[in-house]
Amino acid sequence: MFPRRPRTGQGRRLSTRILASQVAILAVTSVIGFVLFAWVQRGQLDNEYEQRAMSIAQVAAADPQIVQGMVAPGDRALVQPAAERIAEAAVASYVVVVDLNGVRYSHPHPDLIGQRISEPLVVLDGQPHGGIDQGVTGRSANGKAPLRDPSGKVIGEVSVGITESKVAGQLWHELPTFALYAGIALCLGCAASYALARRLKRSTFGLELEEIAGLLTDREAMLHGIREGVIAFDPAGRITVVNDEARRLLPFDAALGLRPEDVLPEGRLRDALDGTLTGHDLTVLTDRYCLVVNRMPVGLHGRELGAVVTVRDRTEMVGLLRELDSVRGLTDALRAQQHEFANRMHILAGLLDLGEHDAAFEYAVESAGVEPALTESVRQRIGNPLMVGLIVAKSTVAAERGVRITLTEESRLGEQPAHLHGLLTIVGNLLDNAVDAAVSGTTTGAAQAEVRLSLLETGTAVTVQVADSGPGVPDDAMESIFQDGWSTRPDRGTARRGLGLALVHRLVRHRGGTITVSSGAGAVFTVTLPLSDTAPADGDRPGQAAPFELATSGGDRW
Template identity: 45%
Template sequence: MRLRARRLSGQILAFQLLILVGTLGLGFVLALVGTQSRLDDQYEERALLVARSVAATPEIARAVARGDDSGVVQRRAEAVRRSTGTTFVVVTDARGIRLAHPDPRRIGQRVSTDPGEALRGGTVLAVETGTLGRSARAKVPLRDDGRIVGAVSVGIHVRALRRELNTLVPVLALYLSGALALGVGASLLLARRLKRQTFGLELDELAGLVQEHEAMLHGIREGVVVVDPAGRLRLVNDQATRLTGLRAQDVGRRVGEVAGGTPLGALLAGESPGTDELLVHGERVVVANRMAVRRDGRDLGAVATLRDRTELDDLVRELDSVRGLSDALRAQAHEFAGRLHTIAGLLALGHPEDARAFIAEISDADVGLRHEIGGRVGEPRVAALLLAKATIAGERGVALELASESALDAELRDPREVLTIVGNLVDNAIDAAAGEPGARVVVGLAVEADALVVWVRDTGPGVARADREAVFSPGWSTKAAEGRGVGLSLVRQLVARRGGDVAVEDTEDGTSGAVFTAWVPGAVRDGAPVPSGSAGGVGPDDAGSA
């Protein structure tokens, strides 16, 4: 049976306690060794002071020089030993023979440790083992009238060292116990803090989370950008780099430094709504969403997701063209059926002349509109679109006209893009003017260098000043129907992709209605006229090709 892995906080606590106990134990041992070494030095110095005081006693020096056999040296040495609390005070002659010793039986015997250094005039400090056991001792020469006549050796048994050391052990142990308790408390607090910062996840869960994180970020087709609470980039995956131009090197920099003053910067900084926002980067159209992240009441920053909808926009434009064709065909079919019914009725009532006059009237009207559009708009697809929109407008009771100053006789770089811009602006104007008395829509086209200028004026209710920016936002519409409010937003993003602009203003004469003007740089090839054979009149079939 597989054992359950220890909790992360428990493992951290166990390792910290192990390190703490080991460190304190080593410190305790080192402290004891250091204390013992200092005590050895102190007792050696104490023994040295006693030895020097004995060696400085003239009576002892003269007695040793005479080869004392009266016991003066022994008595004086023992008196010093008892008064100083040392373990022994040994006095030898120049041959190393004891003249004083705590054990009188050893008087007359040679000392157990080498007295040579002291007899040569040196001073010896050492911890040695003699007949009385191991002790800290000092040896000094004994002089009489400047001549070395013997040596004095004073020692303090290690038992005294141990007794003093034992009095220090509880103090050290208390100190180390306090340090251990403090360390355990700090380790517990650190373990709790780490647990809180890792949201209670264990080691295997964290490892799995990192693997899933990497797999997800590099495996999905959506761009992901993570921003921390301070507004710094924390993550930019490969897809986000492709869609926005942000680089992995930008991680750690503030949003304002890498994308300040751009729609992307406003989205990442939380200055825009952050829901299905359309962004344009180069030739790509991106849908962006931003979501703030909070955990246990803490602000953890935000995550922005980016989806490439360039292909979708291409499909939308194709669909718009197909829808325009369908609407135009339906309107033409309806209008044609109405005209046929009128002609059939006139003939049935026996008014052939009136029927011929009606046919001539509608023929002249259709030919006049076709000639007007075909004469001013050299691009056949745009002309066909305007004819189709005129038919649709007429069905809704709106008169569509071409501005007298209109002229488009240059080749377009991307006709589909222009068709989408013109078609959406005209559709928006027809929707606004429909139902109004004397409803009318005027369309204007002009070329300025390599830029195309499109303006559409309607006689609808107009756009309030407060809504003139919002009207280009995705989903904004005065209609309640679901799915509306896309056309003008699409126009803005297509124009912005070219570096242009689209705006709405009041009509020049101050009447009701609005004027939408789009400036599209780079839409026209410089000095390139419409290819021969494509300009001129637009036949009936051209309206159906929009």
């Protein structure tokens, strides 16, 4: 559950605020829409009554009594009764008949009959006309039609008006229906707003606005402030969050919205991120770092929200642990040599006490020449002192475990060989693996567990070959032996297994070389590092980051 924050501000719930805001918006828009609709409807009613007035005017202009009254001067008295009859039948406010001179022959106010109208005639073109009239009877919807004699000649004009009160009355009669529809729409909108507010409330897991804003602030501060890579995935497996540390440790450029297979090549790292590999504290090697990856599914209230992957940089720590384990191995060897030296001193003291001076002298000369002979034998073939020291140290440690390391006669390495730093890591890890394999069981018929090392530098490449008398690589492990974390033996001391061979593989690949391993009893690892211009001797390949090199100790094999 998310932690609750004290509510600030108005203190109203998120759903209440959303509902109130939406209801207010709906109410305002409904009122505005109602007013606009009434205004449009008013315009339509005006136009409708104008057409109605023109129709009445055309009917009046065709009335025989009005035509006779306008044609025969003696029958002019017939016009007013006919106009009143038509106005009453059509429920019009007035029917006014005028001649071409604008003189009225009918009007709802009898005292205006015989007087001229103020505006000019508009029907001289022979067409009916409509509009809004601001006459003596008030504002009216007006329609005018030409009055013709029996021959079709325009002899006057008939003007019919319908007062504004009738138009407004019609509008007020229709508005309640419109208001009912607006009210129904408002109620439906409020119900939808309420449902939306409840859904948003569930989507935010009951958090209020201030709590959501606070969580966002905390999340940004936490994600970008911690020294641990964090990657979040949605239920579909797409990357949604990558903090700064994750971008530093992983080759992510624009990863948001993509899946691991879209941004990473096939390998252990991608399998650890997408959940193909399961388990805790998965060790993954990249070209620059040794990482510990953990993936944890995330859910809330029974809903699957995706997963969160944490990535920790353990490069320095693993290097130190392996170096510490190496130092412990050397310490054990020195301690054993101390006991051996004490035994030799006891033998010398016993021989001298017995008076066997010649025997004591021969034993002392023989004992003193063992270690120098080993070092001198290596120096005759290996010119670089760092490599000599590594081989001698590994030989001493291996001897204490009952394993003999021999350097082949054809081995040759100069004082400054190409890929020196990589060679030291490669040779050290391969020797450790070979010693472990030889200790686990000798199956090649040798009297003693043995490891053979060959170092050969030519004009085109440096070749390293390490063979042991152990049981060999299982057939089913040939494809996975160089993967991160692969090992058939448990961790020894502080050293984590499953890193040495993977590191060797990356170093060789980074330098453009090859590495192979034989099948069957007695494994033989062969590494070839080219000396061509395309393979850097000791440094970074252009455009690539140099892989890290851990201290060489502890084997990775069975």
